[in-house]
Amino acid sequence: MSSIRNIYCVGRNYVLHAKELNNEVPTSPFLFSKPTHALVEADGSHIELPADRGSVHFETELVIRIGRPYEKGITVDELVDGLAIGIDFTLRDVQNEMKKKSYPWLLAKGFPNSALVSKFIAFPGFEACKAKDFALVKNGVEAQLGNIKQMLFDLQTIVDFCALHFGLGEGDIIYTGTPEGVGPVNDGDHMSLHWDGQIVGECTVQLT
Template identity: 70%
Template sequence: MNEIRNIYCVGRNYAQHAKELKNEVPTSPFLFSKPTHALVETQGQEIRLPNDQGAIHYEAEWVVHIRQPYEKGMSVDELVDQMALGIDFTLRDIQSELKKKGQPWLLAKGFKNSAVISPFIEFPGIEACKQVDFSLLKNGEYVQKGNIQEMIFDLQTIVDFAGQHFGLGKGDIIYTGTPAGVGPIMDKDHFALLWGQKKLGECSVIFANN
C-alpha cells in the first residue's frame, strides 16, 4: 500500500444515511480525521476490533488518493490518481455519548483498525466513476449500495474544502461518506467490497481486547 499521510473522512454525505441516524443533513462539508494507526488494508484476513466498547457499525465508503499538493483551481482529475473502497468502523454507542456532550468523535472513529481499505486501483476519472455503483456484502448479503452521484457534496467540493481549510498533499486519502444501510457487526462477520461486480477487497472481523 502507498504511504498514507492524512486520512480525511466526510460525515453525513448521503442524505438517506443522515436521516437513518436522525442527523440533520449538512449544508456544508463536514470532515473529521482518523490517525494512520487506524488504517488496515484488506487481504482476506481477520481484523481485530474491540469487544468491550459497545456496538460497532460498518460504513462502506468510496476512497480517493491524492497524488500532488492541492492548489486552488485544480480539478479532481488532476489531483486524484488512485481509488479504493473502505469501511469506516464506528463505535456507535461511544459516538452517541460524544454527540450528547458536544465532544469530538475521535474516540468513536479513530481506534485501531477502524479504517479498513481495499487495495488501490487506478482512478479512471470522475465521470467514469459516476457510472459504477459500489456495494458492501456482509456474510454474502448486500447491506449497502451507493453511487457517488448521490453524494450531497461532490468530490470537487470536498477537495476544495479540505485543500483550503486543512491542506491536501501527496499521500492523503479521503473517505467520501457512506450511503444508507449501516448497521452493527458481529464477531466473525465477513465483509466484501465491490466496485460494480468486481471485488476489490474482503476481510473478516473478530472481537478481541486490543
C-alpha cells in the same frame, strides 16, 4: 499503505444516511479525521475490532487517494490518482455519547483498524465513477449499495474544502461518505468490498 499520510473522512454526505441516524443534513461539507494507526488493508485476513466498547458499525465508502500537491483551481481528475472502497468502522454507542456531550468523535472513529481500505486502483475520472456503484456484501448478503451521484457534496467540492481548511497533498486519502444501510458487525462476519460488481477487498471481523 505506508505511503498514506492524512486520513480525512466526510460525514453525512448522503441524505438518507443522515436521516437514518436522525442527524441534521449538513449545508457545507462536514469532516473529521482518523490517525494513521486506524488504517488496515482489506487483504483477506482477520481484523481485530474492540468487543468491549458497545456496538461496532460498518460504514462503506468510496475512498480517493491524492497523487500530487493541491493547487488552487486543480480538478479532481488532475489531483486524484487512486480509488478504493473502504469501511469507516464506528463505535456507535461511544459516538452517541460524544454527540450528547458535544465532544469530538475521535474515541468513536479513531481506534486501531477503524479505517479499513481495499487495494487502490487507478482513478478512472470523476464522470466514469458516476457510472459505477460500490457495495458491501456481509456474509454473502448485500448490506450497502452506493453511487457518488447520490452525494450531497461532490468530489471536487470535497477536495477544495479539505485543501482550504486542512491542507491536501500527495499521499492523503479521503473517505467520501457512506450511503444508507449502516449497521452492526458481529464476531466472524465476512465483509467483501465491491466496485462495479468486482471484489476489490475482503476481511473477516474478529471482536476482541
